[in-house]
Amino acid sequence: MIIIALLQHFSVCFQRYLSRKKLASLSHELRKDMGIMQDSFEAEVSKGNVFTFAKELSAFPKK
Numbered sequence: 001m002i003i004i005a006l007l008q009h010f011s012v013c014f015q016r017y018l019s020r021k022k023l024a025s026l027s028h029e030l031r032k033d034m035g036i037m038q039d040s041f042e043a044e045v046s047k048g049n050v051f052t053f054a055k056e057l058s059a060f061p062k063k
Helices: 002-024 028-034 038-046 050-058
Strands: none
Touching: 002 038, 002 050
């Protein structure tokens, strides 16, 4: 049971990391069409690095 929870947590963290990397490649016009503000865009893109990924992996949510 714990192994499944750890794999799921890893999967969610990795998906979040990849989404932030893909967000960085969007054009300004596309972000504007999607309604993504510049300040929230910069905040999310700055989290798209290996250090944040490792920090999120180590912070296993408590239920």
